[in-house]
Amino acid sequence: MNILNKIKNDIAKSLNIALNVKLVKAQDIVYPPNAEMGDLSLPCFDQQVFGDDLSKLTAIVNGLDFVKGVSLAGKFMNISLDKEYIIKKICSEIIKDKKKYGRNKSGKKKRTMIEFTNANTHKQYHVGHVRNLCFGDSITKILNANGYKTFPVSYINDFGTHVAKTLWALDEFYKDEEIPENKGEFLGEVYARASKELEENKLGKQMVEGMMKKIEARKGKEYEKWQETRQWTIEQSEQIYRKMNVALEHIFYESEFIDEGRAIVNKLIKKRILRESQGAVIADLEKYDLGVQVVLRSDGTATYIVADLALAQAKFEKYKLDTSIYITDNRQSLHFKQMFKILELIGYKQKLVHLTHDFVKLPGGMIASRTGNIITFEELYQALFEKIITETTKRHDDWEEERIKVVAHILSVATIKFEMNKIGADQVITFDIKKALSFQGYTAAYLLYTYARIKSIFKKSGLKDDIKKINSKLLREAMEYRLIFKLAKYPEVVARAGAEYKPSEIARYLFELAQNFNDYYHQISVLKAEEEIKLARLGLLLSVAQVLENGFGLLGIETVEEM
């Protein structure tokens, strides 16, 4: 049970009883701007509810056993809690719950599928895709921490025109070339070249069209080449997921759903949900202010919504979902509104959510394969990895190469994930690799460094980190209380991050917690304190480390003991 929540509920409840109303809500209770004012604050401006004389109310709150003092500042009722009580409660809860601290059950095990990292085959996997991957992975973990049964999946478009374009260019320009080791990466380059070459090439476009038809017919050498090259990118994405430590429940492919999709389209035409128009088949959603969605082009080929409908149906049936979440960049907002409307018209009742995030830009402008303004996942990872090797070697010249590499890998992945999730989803990320390589300030390195510091103190203390009990009376420093109060807020941060789908809340909280700790670290000595106090402080450190670790988990970040 979340202690701060319980306290807020108790305060609200006691006031409601006294006022004989039900108007005071736990959510109304806020945190004062600075610590001298108290721990909690209730604004009492509403005369209808609180009346003019607040002194009776302060007396009531003051009577609660976890309250130490209540004061009025204008119409704000500022409440100071019994510090010893809070310290005892919070630390013992963290030490008892460990990895479970901060989790809640509000999701009621609802079956929730999160679809993300929908990169196409045959294309480059660049930092834009990386944002989607990191965001989706974190959303999955956050929802899981809020009690949802989560199914992270990916849906790959392996069957569009981009494939034919790539195969065309492969044949046209790379016929005699040896294929490099990283075939997936190579294929991405081929696709980039194809888009560029095809801009002005009419004959080429015709050839591509012809190839697409053959692939769709699923026979001939084009189809075989499709199978072969498709596998190249699939292997590459698997490698990326492994490196990034992202686990998916399942990967769906468009080619598996296109036939069923066409069958659904035929049914929907009969049901008049779809209709023919100007030679194409469309969903006319004008009366819902959602415009028109082309479903089958006038040449009979399917747009991507066709397979999407079949996929939605398969998801609902096979996984018995309560909620289906799609994560893409924000350009697709309209498309998903249209698709959700069609699914609703068909009669599906599942909750459908489209989460969007904005783009990743580079300092030189938009990411575009055509202009070569692009950073691929591999380039990003390698740049980080090498820089961290250098930095780590500088600090630990006695470490074995292998040990340095392990740390560099964890830090590289952590940096990527943190950079992608520390900014709100509806902000454009201008990804500056120089800044990402600086490791100062609001960075994953700062957070992991804080964690490593705590671990280092433990190591030097000679104690194992299995402290069972903390003598809370010995934690009397103001900074200690501040740290613990910050720890107490963690569960509500998890809840908010889940309700609002905001990994950035977690990132920010962790940074603030780390700042609080580093401040404490510089002012208060742990190991030099007298024995009893030392033990209590080690217990506090253990709690801080645990919350950091739990929060890292929600961002998909692993820890290092030393760095």
Added chain:
RNA sequence: GUCCCUGUAGUUCAGUGGAUAGAACAAGGGUUUCCUAAACCCUAGACAGAGGUUCGACUCCUCUCGGGGACACCA
């Protein structure tokens, strides 16, 4: 033209309708006989504009201006 997102220090970002708008980076100055200086401390600096709702607005509403995106055969 319609719709969606967005505008906060030099830069990149925070800010469930609450009190004195917070950080980080960059800039300048300081802290290592002291648990890892990938750290800490100090200095300077901002709500695009105008109305409205409210006891109270960076936050909600309207308009103007600026940036990004989507709107029938690209996904």
